[in-house]
Amino acid sequence: MGLTGCSEDNNMKPFSDNQTPPGQVTNIQMKPGAGSVDISYTLPDDKDLLYVKAVYTLQSGKQREVRASYYTNSMTLDGFFDTEEHEVKIYSYNKSEVASDPVTIQVQPKESPIWAVRRSMELRADFMGVKIIAENEEKADLAIQVFYKDSLDKWANMEGIYTKTVDINQTLRGLDTLTYEVGAVIRDKFQNYTDTIFAQISPYFETDLEKSKYRDGRLPGDTPERGGSEGIAKLWDGNTTAAQRYMTAQPEDGSPSSCTIDIGQTAQLSRLKFWTYPEWMASGPWPYYFRGTPRIIEVWGSQNPNPDGSWDSSWYLLSRYEVIKPSGLPYGQMSDEDKRYAEAGFNVELDPLAPRTKYIRLKQILNWEGTTWLDLTEIQVYGDNRKQN
Numbered sequence: 001m002g003l004t005g006c007s008e009d010n011n012m013k014p015f016s017d018n019q020t021p022p023g024q025v026t027n028i029q030m031k032p033g034a035g036s037v038d039i040s041y042t043l044p045d046d047k048d049l050l051y052v053k054a055v056y057t058l059q060s061g062k063q064r065e066v067r068a069s070y071y072t073n074s075m076t077l078d079g080f081f082d083t084e085e086h087e088v089k090i091y092s093y094n095k096s097e098v099a100s101d102p103v104t105i106q107v108q109p110k111e112s113p114i115w116a117v118r119r120s121m122e123l124r125a126d127f128m129g130v131k132i133i134a135e136n137e138e139k140a141d142l143a144i145q146v147f148y149k150d151s152l153d154k155w156a157n158m159e160g161i162y163t164k165t166v167d168i169n170q171t172l173r174g175l176d177t178l179t180y181e182v183g184a185v186i187r188d189k190f191q192n193y194t195d196t197i198f199a200q201i202s203p204y205f206e207t208d209l210e211k212s213k214y215r216d217g218r219l220p221g222d223t224p225e226r227g228g229s230e231g232i233a234k235l236w237d238g239n240t241t242a243a244q245r246y247m248t249a250q251p252e253d254g255s256p257s258s259c260t261i262d263i264g265q266t267a268q269l270s271r272l273k274f275w276t277y278p279e280w281m282a283s284g285p286w287p288y289y290f291r292g293t294p295r296i297i298e299v300w301g302s303q304n305p306n307p308d309g310s311w312d313s314s315w316y317l318l319s320r321y322e323v324i325k326p327s328g329l330p331y332g333q334m335s336d337e338d339k340r341y342a343e344a345g346f347n348v349e350l351d352p353l354a355p356r357t358k359y360i361r362l363k364q365i366l367n368w369e370g371t372t373w374l375d376l377t378e379i380q381v382y383g384d385n386r387k388q389n
Contacts, residue, residue: 021100022046022092028105034138035112035188036078039105041090043073048094055102056088060191079190080109113140114186114194117168123182123199127206127270127382129173130182130199132161139164141189146172148182155183163337165326171347175203206270209381211236213264217359220309223248223257226373232259240275240345240378247292248364250373256298257364257374260305266358267385269318272299272348275378287334288342289325289368292375296322296365299348301357315361318350331368345380357383 023044031038043049049070058064059081068075077088086109089102113136121134123146132144144161158172179202186194214236225231229247248257276293278286289295299318306314323346327335334342360381364374 018048018094018096019098020094021098022049022094024092024100024103025052025090026103028090028103030105030107032108032110033076034110034116035080035114035140035192036076037080037107037109038074038076039090039107040074043070044092044100046092046094048096050093050095050097053091053093053099054088055091056086056107058190058192062191064190077107077109079188079192081112081190081192083109083111112188112192113138114142114188114192117142117186118194118197121168121184121186121197123184123197123201125201125203126171127173127204128177129171129175129203130158130180130201131171132168132184134168136163136166136168139166143187143189144168144184145187146182146184148175148180162340163326164335165324165337166328167324177203177205204270205384205386206382207385209263209265209267209383209385211238211380214381215262215264217260217262217305217361219260219305219307219361221311222259222309222361223251223374225249232261235261235376235379237378241277242377243277243280245277245375245377247376248374250371254372256372258361259374260359260361261379262359263357263381265385266303266356267381267383268352269301269350269354269357269360269381269383270352271350271382272319272360273345273380273382274348274376275345276342276375277377278342287332288339289323289334290332291369292364292367292371292373294321294323294346294364294374294376295368296320297348297374298363298365299350300361300363301350301354302359302361303355303357305359305361316351316354318354318357318360319348320365321346321348345378350383356388 025041027042029040051069054066058079085106092100117134117136124131141164146158147155150156183196183198216232226247226249230244234246278288279290298320300315301318302315326337364372
C-alpha cells in the first residue's frame with residue numbers, strides 16, 4: 001500500500017464545491033443546565049450538510065463556537081457565567097464550508113457551577129498551611145487560586161488547585177504558625193471568576209519527623225514479606241518514585257496485613273503521607289490505584305507496644321483512611337488528575353487528640369485488587385516532636 005503526501009503549497013480544499021447555502025435548523029428546543037444550555041433541533045433536508053455551528057460571546061468577551069456533526073441533532077452550549085439571556089446564532093454548513101443564514105435564539109442558562117462551589121467553600125487552618133474544603137457537585141473543571149498576606153502585607157500566591165472532583169479537600173502548606181489573612185478565587189476553564197472568599201487562620205505546628213531514626217519494628221503477627229519486596233527500610237529511603245518497594249504477602253485467611261515501624265522519636269503525630277508506585281502495564285500507561293496499593297488502610301499508634309504483637313490496649317487507632325480517585329473511574333483506569341494526585345502522595349490525617357506516639361502500625365484493610373496484601377514505596381510521618389514542659 002502506498003502513501004500520498006500533501007502538495008508543497010499545502011492548500012486545504014473543501015470536500016466539494018457547492019456554493020448553495022444549506023437550509024437552516026428548525027424546531028429548536030432548549031434545556032438549561034448549570035452554566036450551560038442543551039439544545040436540540042431538526043436538521044435541514046440537505047444531503048450536502050456537514051455540520052451545525054453555534055456562535056455566542058462569553059463573559060470574558062471571547063467568542064465561543066460549538067460544533068456538532070450531521071450525525072447528531074443536539075449540542076451543549078457551555079461557558080456561561082450568569083443567568084441572564086444570551087444571544088446565540090446557529091449556522092448550518094455544507095461540505096464546501098458554505099454557511100446558511102443564521103438562526104438567532106435567546107438562551108438562559110442556570111447558575112454557573114463555580115457559584116455553588118464558592119458558597120460551599122471553607123478556608124481552615126491546618127498543619128503549617130490552609131485547608132480548602134468545597135463541594136463541586138457538577139464535577140466542573142476548576143482552578144482554585146489561594147493567596148495570603150505576607151510579612152510585608154502584600155498578597156502572595158500559593159500553589160493552585162486544579163480539579164474536577166466532587167469533594168474538594170486539599171491542604172496547601174508552606175505557612176508558619178502565625179496569623180494570616182488568606183483568600184481564594186475559583187475559576188473555570190472559560191475564564192469565569194468568582195469573587196474572593198477571605199478568612200483569617202493560624203496554622204498549627206508540625207515538622208517532618210527525621211527518617212534516619214525510623215527502624216523496623218516488626219512484631220509477632222505482622223505479615224511476612226512477599227517475593228520481590230525490597231525490605232521495610234525501603235519505605236524511608238527518600239525515594240518516592242523508585243520501582244523497588246516494600247510488599248507484604250497475602251494472608252492465607254484473607255485477614256488484614258500489617259507491619260510495624262519504630263519512628264525513633266516520641267511525637268504528637270499530625271499526619272502520615274505515603275507514596276505508591278504505578279503497576280507496570282505492557283499495554284499502555286502505568287496505572288496507580290492498582291493491585292496491592294492501599295484502598296482502605298488503618299494507621300495505629302503506640303508508645304510501648306505489647307511485645308507479643310497483640311492488638312490490645314497498647315495500640316490506639318490514629319486513622320482509618322480510604323483512597324478516593326478524584327475521577328471515580330473504574331479499576332485500571334485513571335485521569336490526569338488521578339495521576340497528579342497519586343504522584344503527590346496520599347495524606348492521612350491522624351487523630352490530633354491521640355497520645356504521643358513512638359510506634360506506628362499499618363493495617364491494610366483492602367487493596368485495589370480486592371485482597372489485603374500491602375504494596376508501598378515510601379512514607380513520611382509528620383508531627384510535633386518538641387519536648388513537653
